[in-house]
Amino acid sequence: MEYKNPIGVNINLETGVIPGAKKLVRRLSDLKGYFQDEEAYSELLKDDPVVYEVYAVEQEESEGDLNFATTVLYPGKVGREFFFTKGHFHAKPDRAEIYYGIKGKGGMLLQTPEGKAEWIEMGPGTVVYVPPYWAHRTVNTGNEPFIFLAIYPADAGHDYGSIKEKGFSKLVIEENGEAKVVDNPRWKE
Ligand SMILES: O=P(O)(O)OC[C@H]1O[C@](O)(CO)[C@@H](O)[C@@H]1O
Ligand SMILES: [Fe+2]
Numbered sequence: 439m440e441y442k443n444p445i446g447v448n449i450n451l452e453t454g455v456i457p458g459a460k461k462l463v464r465r466l467s468d469l470k471g472y473f474q475d476e477e478a479y480s481e482l483l484k485d486d487p488v489v490y491e492v493y494a495v496e497q498e499e500s501e502g503d504l505n506f507a508t509t510v511l512y513p514g515k516v517g518r519e520f521f522f523t524k525g526h527f528h529a530k531p532d533r534a535e536i537y538y539g540i541k542g543k544g545g546m547l548l549q550t551p552e553g554k555a556e557w558i559e560m561g562p563g564t565v566v567y568v569p570p571y572w573a574h575r576t577v578n579t580g581n582e583p584f585i586f587l588a589i590y591p592a593d594a595g596h597d598y599g600s601i602k603e604k605g606f607s608k609l610v611i612e613e614n615g616e617a618k619v620v621d622n623p624r625w626k627e
Pocket of ligand 2: 528574590
């Protein structure tokens with residue numbers, strides 16, 4: 439039997455960087471069609487800001503193994519909608535996931551395949567359990583980077599399709615300086 443080597447790394451709790459991890463950058467242009475306000479999107483696209491960065495330590499796809507990744511989700515808005523991650527179901531939809539809040543302020547939108555949504559506020563120290571079958575998207579509702587760790591099965595995979603097409607049934611917007619979760623007017627089951 440060949441055994442894999444254990445890994446121990448220190449996450450930089452200020453920057454979210456995991457030394458030696460694979461870095462992925464998602465700019466606003468990677469999120470075309472995701473935000474409601476298309477005019478505000480086009481305007482902001484001139485600068486094409488980085489919306490989030492992921493530092494991932496991933497294994498080859500195999501049952502029983504685990505991946506982990508930090509995400510640095512920058513503060514910002516497109517119109518009234520706060521910056522968010524794309525959001526996804528798992529390609530193996532019954533795979534669960536754990537998130538842990540490190541820095542900043544935000545939350546997670548979760549949604550069943552039928553469109554039932556839940557919002558969970560997150561800050562440093564918050565643990566979120568994402569049950570099997572729930573899509574998940576994180577949102578930065580603060581003024582500084584929102585940094586968190588995700589731990590997920592190595593064979594979970596990402597299914598971006600239906601979220602990209604239909605979005606979530608709820609939106610997280612700013613209203614009078616506060617984050618508010620409202621119905622998505624464009625949502626259709
Ligand atoms: O994959 P998305 O929806 O862009 O969100 C990024 C974050 O979610 C994960 O895919 C884990 O669910 C990580 O790679 C990363 O932490
Ligand atoms: Fe996930």
